[in-house]
Amino acid sequence: MVYTDTRDKSAQVSFKQAVVDGMSAKTGGLYVPVEFPRLDGAFISRSPEPSFREVAYEMAKPYVEGEISDSDLQSIIQDAYPFTAQVVPIDKITYVLELFHGPTCAFKDFGARFMARVMAYFNRGENDNLHILVATSGDTGSAVGSAFHNVPGIDVTILYPDGKISPLQEKQLSTFDGNVRALKVNGTFDDCQRLVKTAFTDADLRKRFRLSSANSINISRLLPQSFYYMYSSLVVRNRIPHDSKIENPAIIVTVPSGNFGNLTSGLIAREMGAPIAGFVAATNANHTVPDWISTGRYEARASVETLSNAMDVGAPSNYERIAYMYSLDQVRSLFASYWTDDEGTKKGIEKCHEKTGYIIDPHGAVAWSAWDEIRNGGMDRLMAGNAETDTSKPGLSANIPGWAETIAEKRAVGIILETAHPAKFGATVTDVIGREPSMPDRLERVLSLPDRAIPMEKDYESFKEWLTGNL
Numbered sequence: 096m097v098y099t100d101t102r103d104k105s106a107q108v109s110f111k112q113a114v115v116d117g118m119s120a121k122t123g124g125l126y127v128p129v130e131f132p133r134l135d136g137a138f139i140s141r142s143p144e145p146s147f148r149e150v151a152y153e154m155a156k157p158y159v160e161g162e163i164s165d166s167d168l169q170s171i172i173q174d175a176y177p178f179t180a181q182v183v184p185i186d187k188i189t190y191v192l193e194l195f196h197g198p199t200c201a202f203k204d205f206g207a208r209f210m211a212r213v214m215a216y217f218n219r220g221e222n223d224n225l226h227i228l229v230a231t232s233g234d235t236g237s238a239v240g241s242a243f244h245n246v247p248g249i250d251v252t253i254l255y256p257d258g259k260i261s262p263l264q265e266k267q268l269s270t271f272d273g274n275v276r277a278l279k280v281n282g283t284f285d286d287c288q289r290l291v292k293t294a295f296t297d298a299d300l301r302k303r304f305r306l307s308s309a310n311s312i313n314i315s316r317l318l319p320q321s322f323y324y325m326y327s328s329l330v331v332r333n334r335i336p337h338d339s340k341i342e343n344p345a346i347i348v349t350v351p352s353g354n355f356g357n358l359t360s361g362l363i364a365r366e367m368g369a370p371i372a373g374f375v376a377a378t379n380a381n382h383t384v385p386d387w388i389s390t391g392r393y394e395a396r397a398s399v400e401t402l403s404n405a406m407d408v409g410a411p412s413n414y415e416r417i418a419y420m421y422s423l424d425q426v427r428s429l430f431a432s433y434w435t436d437d438e439g440t441k442k443g444i445e446k447c448h449e450k451t452g453y454i455i456d457p458h459g460a461v462a463w464s465a466w467d468e469i470r471n472g473g474m475d476r477l478m479a480g481n482a483e484t485d486t487s488k489p490g491l492s493a494n495i496p497g498w499a500e501t502i503a504e505k506r507a508v509g510i511i512l513e514t515a516h517p518a519k520f521g522a523t524v525t526d527v528i529g530r531e532p533s534m535p536d537r538l539e540r541v542l543s544l545p546d547r548a549i550p551m552e553k554d555y556e557s558f559k560e561w562l563t564g565n566l
């Protein structure tokens with residue numbers, strides 16, 4: 096597969112280069128495959144549907160062709176995914192896609208574990224270790240640390256702001272041993288990010304060490320997220336005749352979004368033939384993308400803090416890929432978009448629990464609220480011309496997607512992405528439903544591990560001195 100650059104269509108790079116570089120140093124653009132090959136029709140229509148790992152293999156194959164052999168790709172996928180995504184029906188026409196069954200209990204495990212193994216693969220035969228530096232305000236650091244833990248030839252240094260992440264998140268970051276180290280920086284997340292960026296541009300340091308990032312814009316984190324969209328849409332399609340008996344159903348997938356990487360992966364799965372009619376882009380008070388879809392103007396902003404903090408992104412990095420792949424009209428036809436505030440998020444947790452018994456985390460609750468609004472008259476109001484045009488108010492954006500009438504005609508079913516385990520946000524959930532979500536073993540275990548974080552000052556000289564002495 097050839098990859099090109101969102102800011103320079105004449106650019107052509109290999110998968111390896113796209114992975115190793117992360118983004119184009121020349122233009123600052125992001126890498127995208129030049130095509131999204133459709134999977135074989137017989138594979139897609141199989142019943143029972145293929146397993147998650149079979150889907151992963153078939154989908155990954157064209158993107159690594161000629162650079163990773165079939166048998167090596169098989170091993171990468173086996174090793175990356177000892178867990179799968181799980182489809183859980185919560186009412187007649189709603190399925191939750193649980194993406195928290197990986198080691199850190201959030202969907203980022205799917206992307207990070209594939210990326211780690213691909214990077215290790217491309218690093219074989221090098222004499223020196225590859226050093227990954229990552230600044231984190233929470234979830235990314237633990238997914239990346241866990242994904243690279245014990246991966247040979249690579250080590251990871253995680254920087255996080257001391258005292259500014261939740262105690263559980265801190266445990267998840269700071270208790271690794273071996274090749275993954277955590278530095279608790281006496282400063283803010285921005286200080287952490289500045290230290291990492293300065294290191295990457297430090298010519299002296301780069302001469303001595305091979306440095307890399309594990310950024311969420313890396314194409315090797317994005318492609319594997321498309322696997323579970325394909326897989327879940329096949330599972331749901333095969334279940335519908337037994338569950339709701341809707342004929343010729345439209346599958347609508349609602350995605351709680353921050354950087355819009357997850358939604359971009361859904362678009363890729365659809366291009367490759369997943370039976371998905373459309374999407375709902377659901378955000379919290381960081382509603383840059385819903386505003387873009389409503390007004391046609393994209394305006395990045397500073398992020399604001401919310402209860403669904405992994406979605407607190409004011410300048411979503413994957414906007415650039417979406418705008419490269421589709422015109423604004425196509426976007427308006429492919430997805431509805433919606434935002435809600437913290438009150439709405441809490442109400443989502445409460446109503447979902449009340450109506451279905453399902454305990455959903457604050458990120459999933461944003462998606463559930465969007466879907467609940469759409470199927471309970473929100474889409475009908477839009478189609479009747481009664482859209483809310485003030486984008487500063489929560490709710491649906493004013494566009495009418497191409498699949499709107501499937502809602503009116505009651506032949507749509509919804510898949511809601513549950514991106515984190517509710518126990519990761521136990522305080523919020525307990526506060527709303529009056530009951531503590533159960534704690535998975537792998538989270539519980541981490542709580543009793545010894546803390547290994549190394550204190551670090553926020554000036555670059557201290558950081559560099561540590562790196563030089565410890566890499």
Ligand SMILES: *Cc1c(COP(=O)(O)O)cnc(C)c1O
Pocket residue numbers: 201202203234351352353354355356357358405406458514515
């Ligand atoms: C990162 C994250 C998101 C947002 O995903 P994007 O790909 O950035 O849109 C949503 N929920 C959780 C729990 C996350 O960790």
